[in-house]
Amino acid sequence: MTDTLTPTTVAFADRHGVEYALPDAAADAQVRADDRAHVFHSWSAQKQIDPLPVAGGDGATFWDYSGKRYLDFSSQLVNLNLGHQHPDLVAAIQNQAGRLATIQPAMASDVRGELARRIAGVAPGDLERVFFTNGGADANEFAVRMARRVTGRRTVLAAYRSYHGGSGTPIALTGDPRRWANEPGDPSVKHFFGPYLYRSAFSATTETEETRRALEHLENVIVLEGASTIAAIVLETIVGTNGVLVPPPGYLPGVRALCDKYGIVYIADEVMVGFGRTGHWFAVDGFDVTPDLITFAKGVNSGYVPLGGVIISERIASFFDDVVFPGGLTYSGHPLACAAGIATFEVFERDGILERVRDLGSRVVEPTVRGWLERHPSLGEVRGSGLFWALELVRDRDTREPLVPFNATGADAAPMGEVAAACKVAGLWPFMHFNRMHIAPPLVISEEDLVRGLAIIDDALTVADRYAR
Incomplete structure (x- = not known):
């Protein structure tokens, strides 16, 4: 399920009553044009990027102008602790x-x-x-x-x-x-x-x-x-x-x-x-x-x-x-x-945000990701605390060779790009860095969405498994 809205659906009416009528191809095109013509992005070769135009967000979810929704498992840059548009x-x-x-x-x-x-x-x-x-x-x-x-x-x-x-x-x-x-x-x-x-x-x-x-x-x-x-x-x-x-x-x-x-x-x-x-x-x-x-x-x-x-x-x-x-x-x-x-x-x-983070981390995230070690040969180690975890992806568990080289770019980084793409197609925005995927959703994420997001990552790890020896 990609969680994409039909053309006649109102994407979302947020807690302030703002409605997003999507898809909106014209708005998407304008945002892309303005960004590519005038915005200079950080840590990027400017002609090699294609930023996603974001139409709106609520809680642990944001969506683009096509109406596709994403679970925000990076909390943007691990800063959106209380989620999008908290009232x-x-x-x-x-x-x-x-x-x-x-x-x-x-x-x-x-x-x-x-x-x-x-x-x-x-x-x-x-x-x-x-x-x-x-x-x-x-x-x-x-x-x-x-x-x-x-x-x-x-x-x-x-x-x-x-x-x-x-x-x-x-x-x-x-x-x-x-x-x-x-x-x-x-x-x-x-x-x-x-x-x-x-x-x-x-x-x-x-x-x-x-x-x-x-x-x-x-x-x-x-x-x-x-x-x-x-x-x-x-x-x-x-x-x-x-x-x-x-x-x-x-x-x-x-x-x-x-x-x-x-x-x-x-x-x-x-x-x-x-x-x-x-x-x-x-x-x-x-x-x-x-x-x-x-x-x-x-x-x-x-x-x-x-x-x-x-x-x-x-x-x-x-x-x-x-x-x-x-x-x-x-x-x-x-x-x-x-x-x-x-x-x-x-x-x-x-x-009770602190209490729920400790609960969700220990009761939901930790046992889930540790369980993946038994099923995914590409998973070398999992580590973390609360709602902050890393999955270290490898080609070989015995030698601990990373799935991609340190500071990999271009074709060398392709395997991690494929894992990220699998997450995005399924409706989850991941946090990727070198050979690692991080789990860092908003602290207000519902347990249902947390479980759903973890299932998406579980499926995406099968992409990495194809590279494991």
Whole structure:
């Protein structure tokens, strides 16, 4: 079933009464023409892409101008935690726009202050202050600036297989191929190997070994780079785009201990995994560790209006009591974005979002994807937490040869393209990266749609199985 509407059907009347009469070939053609003629897309060779025109969306579903609907199993860019067109978020933005659409960050705003208070209320430890940004990249940019200013040091350590944003310092921190074309970057950023037991850089065979050897490696890097020069270690709590790499037990507390030992600021990048993705307000809550700074964006208001920020510990915040913080943004803590953030908290609390994510993750997703290991020879490993999982596809389970090479393009990447195409034909929009498919639907997805989406992926994996030895 492709879930495509007939030409005479109204596609959807959303919760605001807006109707979409589809198919609409003329609208599709106009959107395509405008996009191809005038929009310059990120991370793309412009003539080699064909973006899908989207007509509308609701909850865990969006649709194109032909009327074809897709289950959004990527939450767009793993930011749409409360789904498309959530009525509470839409209403909050509308109400705020009606009374005060914007105000500069040097002035006090009721919604900015309330959202900061709510974020501090769920943050771990003594992280009580919030510096608002426009998104995740600038959150990481300013977190590093804080660490450098407080410590008086310059060097920052970040992991390979990471992504921290597309601007200056964040792209230098990034440990995936998107950094390469942007070099030379910040020469004071150095990289190290984080834990990844399935493809261990340390020849580990157990989680205990991986934790111990990864921490030994990190300490060696600290010592050899000069501990007295290192301002911060920046880590995605659970690595996102680069593999949903869940740290083994003891690793993050070990990082915390190393930071304390050498006077280094620990920055937890929770841009992708914060605000419920793993069933916790912040993913660090599941690892019994408190960073010095937490960066966030995406799920704080599902991206309805751009918003990000840095949550700051008392030690770091107090440093700037009488020292000027050298940074700021025109739209920091924009009232429309903050209003949607407050509404997000209200929905999470009213609808038990964290509890349902933990339930659906453990009761539905985990047993389903682990069951696939018995039936799909192309599936090397599954890993994840809550509603955030990765399927690692291989050609050979024994050698763990990836289904496609690292950073594959063109014909080399074709097998993964075929798997993605099978999902799309069946009405599911997947999140693909290198040899992995990620499962990251909106946190409000119904159990019925979650099960249906997983069944579509199950069928699509038979395409990958044809390449397995």
